[in-house]
Amino acid sequence: MQMFLKKINHVLIQSAFLCRCLFFLLDTGHAFAQTKPAKLTVVMVIDQFGYRSLQRVKPYVTKGLKFLLDHGVVYHKAIMPHGLPTTAPGHTTLQTGTTPSNHGIIANTWRLQNTKEVAVDDDQKYPTFLKNNEGRSPHNIMVKGISDSFVRSSTSQSPKYTFSISGKSRSAICTAGFLGKPIWFDKDIGSFTSSSYYFKKLPAWLEKVNKKQDLYHNSNVISWQPAFSLQDPAYSAVFTKGYAFSAPGASFINTQFHAKEIIKKTHASNPKNKEKAYGYLELTPHINDYIFDCATACIKEYLPPKSKNSMLLWVCISSIDKVGHLMGPDSYEVIDSLYHLDRQIEHFMRKIEKIVKKEDTLFVLTADHGMAEIPEVAHQKGVLHAKRQQKQELIKELNDTIKKQHGIIDACVDIQAANVYFNQQKIQQKKAAVLQTAKKILQTKEFIKNVWTYYELAMLPVQEDSIESFFKNQLFANRSGDIIYQVAPNCLVDDHVKGGSHETPYHDDVHIPLLLYQKGAVEQKQITQNVFATQLAHTLSYLLQVSGPDIGIATEQLLPGLQGDE
Structure with missing residues (x-):
């Protein structure tokens, strides 16, 4: 039944998208209404x-x-x-x-x-x-x-x-x-x-x-x-x-x-x-x-x-x-x-x-x-909170604390793109407690602004186009980590001691x-x-006058500025 409802929902979404495209096609003011597709x-x-x-x-x-x-x-x-x-x-x-x-x-x-x-x-x-x-x-x-x-x-x-x-x-x-x-x-x-x-x-x-x-x-x-x-x-x-x-x-x-x-x-x-x-x-x-x-x-x-x-x-x-x-x-x-x-x-x-x-x-x-x-360049320019954190040091701190509090050795496997991964077999019996311990550690770090478990973020009510919504946009079951964090502006958790990276929701990275x-x-x-x-x-x-991608969001709009009356 659930699978049937998902299919119905997908058909409705696609139908809404096709209707919206038809509206644009019929709009005589649109610059492409009479133009053949590019070769x-x-x-x-x-x-x-x-x-x-x-x-x-x-x-x-x-x-x-x-x-x-x-x-x-x-x-x-x-x-x-x-x-x-x-x-x-x-x-x-x-x-x-x-x-x-x-x-x-x-x-x-x-x-x-x-x-x-x-x-x-x-x-x-x-x-x-x-x-x-x-x-x-x-x-x-x-x-x-x-x-x-x-x-x-x-x-x-x-x-x-x-x-x-x-x-x-x-x-x-x-x-x-x-x-x-x-x-x-x-x-x-x-x-x-x-x-x-x-x-x-x-x-x-x-x-x-x-x-x-x-x-x-x-x-x-x-x-x-x-x-x-x-x-x-x-x-x-x-x-x-x-x-x-x-x-x-x-x-x-x-x-x-x-x-x-x-x-x-x-x-x-x-x-x-x-x-x-x-x-x-x-x-x-x-x-x-x-x-x-x-x-x-x-x-x-x-x-x-x-x-x-x-x-x-x-x-x-x-x-x-x-x-x-x-x-x-x-x-x-x-x-x-x-x-x-x-x-x-x-x-x-x-x-x-x-x-x-x-x-x-x-x-x-x-x-x-x-x-x-x-981060070091930003710090030298006067952004005093800018900081680089070595990823392996953070993993070690998580594992040392989890071992001390829960008796589990090497529970945290890796951190990739702010996704924190744990060994599921090792933490299975104490998963909720282990994740809360890890979350509390991360929340104490000045270079981290927000921390969520996967399920907390998945259920989080967010405003459209907010930073929190950007993180939800990147959740996918069995691929995302057990914990996801948001670094503070001008901060970086990285493998390297020099050089730069992206992986933040701030304008320099997403604009x-x-x-x-x-x-x-x-x-x-x-x-x-x-x-x-x-x-x-x-x-x-x-x-190009071809069918759209698989996922057409009902509220999605075509890029503006392509209509003759704008």
Whole structure:
């Protein structure tokens, strides 16, 4: 009976969503009422590109970012409604139009009840290409999204393709969904690859890309030259004293790496030399060229001239996230990466113009999350309560106290993205008491603002779009921890002694850019009302005239600013 009611509820929700879309379609004032869908839709997701970072570089960008800011529909208050924003949840939310409480991707990794760690895309049933002992699939995603809807609307007369090109497997898979085709750059092998879930073998066009981009045969030196002189006002936002708290302790700018010399030494006896070379590459702006070139080759392959084909293409840029974790958002590296990206986006858009007409291409630029300052940097600037707490020290304190009070050894297994996991077998007889003990310890910490057990948070009445609601958005049974906490602003619980992270519900982490542009259709508007990342997939389904994602919330609205009368 309960299952029947759930199905009825799902049908009612979907019906409400379809009726709402029909209302927009009949609205003669809507800019898209008479416009055919784009032949090519490019969604650029810039990992760790917070709105704050965009504002810092906005006065100095002159190329692709500036064009989109000047000519597109710009949403100034776009929010990723997550309490613990990270890569996999953010990308999945953009693609599915719903939150982790529905799509299931609560973090990049989580613990099962048997304490086993699970990575979002791990699946040994489907081996990856060019690499042993690794498998990937979307099996942990619990709902279909816009990528799946787009492919399902394909016909023999008008084929539709979804691809995702990325620097991370989880970004590619979470945006490709079940029916799209994810392709990602693997630093361990220095090539683009995918999974046997999606391909029987790597397509010939991708093998050509890999051969062309082979680092050993085509480049002797990787160098990171700044986009401007380091004395230029474009870098005025850099906090130079922050290098004392960065993981490398020094700048990557104006450095070079003799990749060929390292890779020459690569044999079965020492495979990490090759990983070192490509690991450096993926921190630099150069990796973006690899991704954009791969994306361009994909477009050329599937959108030949005069064809009726259409494509939804996700282009996921990961370099800023990778270097941002090491150096922080106020570093030369992150800010300079954005200036390089500005130029790379323009170059990519110009290449696309040679394949698909401008008016037939819809561009979207957004992010999965932002990033707050490194706590020590914030403290040095005068935010005296800013603090870093070592995760293992916190786990040890929890386990020592639980052992003393309840006689249970190593009860706390792990803390991941503010989810506290316990060994269920060990605490089974005293679970309620153990969780209350752990909760009381966490509540005494100045770097923690709120603490809930899973069930307390699940039953908590919350105001819509409040911080508490963002945490509830990220609850999923048997994946979330037994306890979830909210860190205080400017604080961080982390594995590392230096560098930065996100995973907080505050604006630096959840306030993201969102820009849409299609010549003659979606252009030149500044939207200052609040919007949410969940609205993007539903808006794309409307613009592309395909069915929506699995989860359509009755109160969900399409993104504003796309109506002719606004």
